[in-house]
Amino acid sequence: MRDAAEALGAKFQAWQAAAFDETRCPVRNLLDRIGDRWSTLLLANLASGPQRFSALARAVPDISKRMLTQTLRTLETDGFVHRDVQPTVPPSVTYSLTPLGRSFATPLLGLVEWAEANFADVCAARARMAEAA
Amino acid sequence: MRDAAEALGAKFQAWQAAAFDETRCPVRNLLDRIGDRWSTLLLANLASGPQRFSALARAVPDISKRMLTQTLRTLETDGFVHRDVQPTVPPSVTYSLTPLGRSFATPLLGLVEWAEANFADVCAARARMAEAA
DNA sequence: CTGAATCCTATGCGATACTG
């Protein structure tokens, strides 16, 4: 197969010739959603199984309740997670990945693995630039 | 091989037990950088070959000069792109992917392909939620 | 042509307090 960079480049050249409208471009649309600080973290945590609201809050200690709710709502409307409310007292709400959400684990895992493998190189590059300045 | 969601979940469970410090977590660090509106777009455009500043500005019509410069600088300090300045008059600056930047094309392509393949499903989910409200 | 500098606005996000 061709080099990934070539394939990626070709793809974008084809796009910008035709429809580069940000509302229609799937990639820009996706990145505008899951490109925030929390979406990917929550998806990664939900990948290990359904979790309750408070469990997610503990798993991602530095998220506020506000952002946890908001991010989960966005992920729900985009079809990544399913929200299951048990009408008990006190209420119990369980979040889980939908099939769509699970399928997203594949590209996300690719990103995570790249980050792990190349983080040292990125840090080295930063150190070089810092020293040059 | 195991399911990607399982692998992703296991990875994050192992992490949050140990070092979930955002300054050290490679994934959070990476996403804080290329999770913005422009980084991935520029990387994708550079994937098709070296480009000059003005060519990139044309390729991504809705980026301001300010953000184009700033984003390219960040990508440069992180070792994704190389900046080649020709000291002519007027100056000519060419940006190209480093080997690190090229290697990132692989996971990015995975993300792009997922977005293309599943965008319709995401839109359908949004439509369902909009109608339910 | 490739920026740097300045100004301004929009909004992401945290903190806190309240509710069923």
Added chain:
DNA sequence: CAGTATCGCATAGGATTCAG
């Protein structure tokens, strides 16, 4: 427990102008 409502700040990022 699982939110909602309100406030306020810090930052992303556009528009414009200046410079080498």
